Amino acid sequence: MTYPLDEARKEILSALENALSQLHIGLTPRSYKKLLGGEELTKVLESPPENMGDFAFPCFFLSPVLKKSPKDIAKDIAKKIEPSKWIEKVETKGAYVNFFIDSKNLKTSTVKSILEKQEKYGYLPKKNKKVIIEHTSANPNGPLHVGRARNPIIGDALVRIFKAAGYDVESQFYLDDMGKQVAILTWGLNNLDSKNVPKSEYDKPDHQNVGFYQAANELMEKDGKIAEEIGEIVKRSEHGESKTIELVHKAYALVLEGINESLGRVNIQIDKYIPESMFVRNKSVEQVINKLKKTKYCHEEDGAFYLDLDPFGIKGRNTKFFFLRKDGTTLYATRDIAYHQWKAKHADLLINVLGEDHKLESKQVEIALKLLDTKILPWVLFYAFVSLPGGKMSTRRARVVYLDELIDECIERAYMEVEKRRGNELSESKMKRIAEMVGIGSLRYNIIKVQPEKDIVFKWEEALNFEGNAVPFIQYAHARACSILSKIKDEKREFDSNTLTHDSEVKLIKQLARFPLFIEDASSSYKPHIIANYLYETASKFNQFYRDCPVLSEKNTMLGKSRITLVDVARIVLDNALQLLGISAPEEM
RNA sequence: GGGCCUGUAGCCUAGACUGGAUAGGGCGACAGCCUCCUAAGCUGUAGAUCGCGGGUUCGAAUCCCGCCAGGUCCGCCA
Incomplete structure (x- = not known):
């Protein structure tokens, strides 16, 4: 699947190489690469401003080697390039050699290409590479709000673009089913009377349940006993206790259904939901812990374990990356490491879409992954928050636009x-x-x-x-x-x-x-x-x-x-x- | 206090990683265009010390240093 401009570009490049070698015999294609800092010659073809041609070749970088002004070099090169199938004419403007593509040829072949390929026009050849794009991954404790609305939308656009670019793409939603947020929700649903919980006007399960979360959260802050009960839920699921995990699952399932419905409204479909608990249950987190403990950066403090990240350029007070609590349970980031190892086994390329508040955590996970010799590290796309004119949104304070x-x-x-x-x-x-x-x-x-x-x-x-x-x-x-x-x-x-x-x-x-x-x-x-x-x-x-x-x-x-x-x-x-x-x-x- | 991100006309934004051709657009303002395929469109005018100050370079919005402002993070939370 090649396109007219690919062909044209190829022809221009070979004409350029030809002209350059004619002019300066010592300058081989390999040496331009050196001059360009390892770049292919392809990358130096720019798009000129309108009416100045279709591709431009800037000559600045040749100037110090040839001891000539870039303007003269451009002229020399232009003289050596003959019109051909794709090259209609060549002009110089200052230090640039501007190529004009034969427009008749381009018109005919472009129209033909689009008519042939129809809805696949623009798509690139199959790469036979799998990419996992993780996005959204919101806490399933309530409806999605606009503060993080960028996440699914950017994530889904990437999914679609990568598909068009020839990749096999799978979108994943990393489901936090072990954290405090879902535990609060679980406690609320099991202990509160719906009469005492504010009703939402939205007839969607995520909206109907968020009241339980908000009410429970409020009680937890006031009442130490409730906080303890919630802590107990967290602890039990972190220990992999099936009964508790099931209870939590039941609590968030409806919320997730609502989230999914909202995503559907904006044309987004998630291929797979990956629950955190999976990595606790299949013991892969345990393996991560054991391996991390053996690295020379691991230290113990009051029975808890951390990696010292100072040697990795992490500065200030954040150099201790705790991955195991003194009670033997793991932390979110630890489980995230196991998740990434698992993803790395199932793909050739990993992309994560995360809020900028996850930058440090993401860096910590990356360092751990390197220590564990993980072959593929994720490319992380961070986005800044959407805020309201008055300030940040928060589900807890109900200061939020859903x-x-x-x-x-x-x-x-x-x-x-x-x-x-x-x-x-x-x-x-x-x-x-x-x-x-x-x-x-x-x-x-x-x-x-x-x-x-x-x-x-x-x-x-x-x-x-x-x-x-x-x-x-x-x-x-x-x-x-x-x-x-x-x-x-x-x-x-x-x-x-x-x-x-x-x-x-x-x-x-x-x-x-x-x-x-x-x-x-x-x-x-x-x-x-x-x-x-x-x-x-x-x-x-x-x-x-x-x-x-x-x-x-x-x-x-x-x-x-x-x-x-x-x-x-x-x-x-x-x-x-x-x-x-x-x-x-x-x-x- | 430290790390990371952002700062381009009244407002929003592209370009920055890979330094180079007159810093592109849009909103709003002003002036025009419907006897002709939908005017959610088109054309034109005005509007920019590219946050501030240094430096590197033949050349800086772009690279380096310092400062200022906003965001974000710095939990045995997620």
């Missing part, structure tokens, strides 16, 4: 918009369907389009702005394309690249041709927001084409037929890219 509320609000506001714009044309059920696609799409897009490490202060007005760089802009471009196609009876797609000469047409096709490069880029750098940016650019170029190039009035000429084909392939690419972010592509809005 994900479900956010979803409802998104859909409701989207509905108001649809009604305002199309209320007199569309049926109620149609508007509802559109509102759902727009509302949920907005939620996902707004989270994905921002770099995960930036703090987000959540404001309704901004989250639900439906104009400009927002999801309706993209969905609208898709709907426009569908609208044109719905007015064409002929299913046959004809295309003559010679007819499409308008600047907007050429730019749109070039944008479509780049899609596979963006999938490559987004997956290899673990950055879903790259796809969001691509979508915006693509929709924008489609809208410009829409403005400049009438389709239906030309439908009986070759130009018109080629334009219809272009509309269709643009529609396919928009759809595929939206799919990567888990956003629906409405045919009408």
